[in-house]
Amino acid sequence: MRVVSGIQPTGGLHLGNLLGAILRWVRMQDEAECLFFLADLHALTIDVDPAKLRANVREMAAALIASGIDPAKSTLFAQSAVPAHPELAWILNCTARMGWLNRMTQFKEKSGKSREGASVGLFTYPVLQAADVLVYQATHVPVGEDQKQHIELARDIALKFNNDFDVELFIPPEPFIGGGTAARVMSLRDGSAKMSKSDPSEQSRIHLTDSDDEIAQKIRKAKTDPEPLPEDPDQLEQRPEAKNLVGIMAAMTGETPAAVLQRFTGQGFGMFKPALADATIALLEPLRKRLIELRQDEAALDAILAAGAEKASALAAPTLAEAYRAVGLRQ
Known part of the structure; x- marks a missing residue:
């Protein structure tokens, strides 16, 4: 069993992140091989401050380790440090279909009334999300209710690619129900809305x-x-x-x-x-x-992320090479 999951480095963690995902990740470390990444490429789908994004990657790494993610047990790395993610995403963009992405409810929610003004990345990020998982031959992905649709998309892409090129390259991932239960933590000011960094209060x-x-x-x-x-x-x-x-x-x-x-x-x-x-x-x-x-030793954090990226790159390389071969870009 190999589990892959990521979190966007968009600022400090809050109690909702901790109880809703991170402590579950901590428990997963004893149940499966785990890769956890800081989804900094996904963070580019909205306007970003480059310096703040760099700082947020370190801050999120520190917060995850402080919460119990053990780099000796799990592979922890920044998504952008493993080029196989965007490389495979382009190949899978050519496999995915517009109709599939048009059905993704999160794009509709995040783009709101400015659909025409939203970035292409915001529309296609579920395909990058599929690449994040498929490039490691992940068998399971821990997801909340709002992400189940994206796992179904990853499964559809995996099956279509395998069928189109007559290969058995990608494993259609399953939602992971291990790690104990995850709490759905709501706002302290509104019990009908999730606790969120974007809340102005x-x-x-x-x-x-x-x-x-x-x-x-x-x-x-x-x-x-x-x-x-x-x-x-x-x-x-x-x-x-x-x-x-x-x-x-x-x-x-x-x-x-x-x-x-x-x-x-x-x-x-x-x-x-x-x-x-x-x-x-x-x-x-x-x-x-x-x-x-942890914040006080940036060099140590960078070393942990670099070691994780090196390990993740080695795990991703064979799948990416096979994908290139399948579509005719390698011998």
Whole structure:
């Protein structure tokens, strides 16, 4: 089993990234061979500040390592440091079909009303995403609900390429359900919206770098309702902010939402929020300290990423060479 996944280096990690993906990645390291990359080529699909992008790659690498990604167990690298990604993406662009990409809902969401003004890269980035996975012969890809469509596209591209050129080169990847459950963390200001870096309100998210006081303050001000906590999780379905905070507590303590509610049934958020703040601080404080240490040694971070890129390039080279041969560009 080989697992591949990436994350865009668009700024510091927040609690939603940590509970929704990164801690799951950490657990995966003991279940499969893992390659994790910083998707800096994908970051180019919107306007970027070059200096900020370079800094963000290091910052994200430090945050991942601080969170538990172990370069001795997993291959950690920057996507742009392995040219096989964009090279294979061009070949696969010639295999993918416009109709397939037109059905990708994320392009419609991200381009909004300015579809004609969106970059071509934003439209075709699911093909680069397919190359990210297929170039390593990945068997499984950990994805959230919003990315399942892209895994289906990668499977379609793999099968069409194999059929078009009468080869068995690409493995159609499967969604990976290992690594335990991933929490879907919503905004602290709106229980119907995901916690996001793009939200204009700093109060909507908790950063890994937030101080203990900032964490406690953000949780204290998190939007809730006046009702006490119920015993049955199903009774939270119409209470999105309450459901979100209970889910965050469950993800951090390793409990089920039902177990969390058992401890707090009948209590209001005046009692629940301090306990949630304490649990959040206990999880994030050692990560924050480690992140600060890692930031201070840029050369060490660069060395880790360079070693990861060298290993990833060696893994990708045979597949890329076979793809070139299949389409007639190599002997």
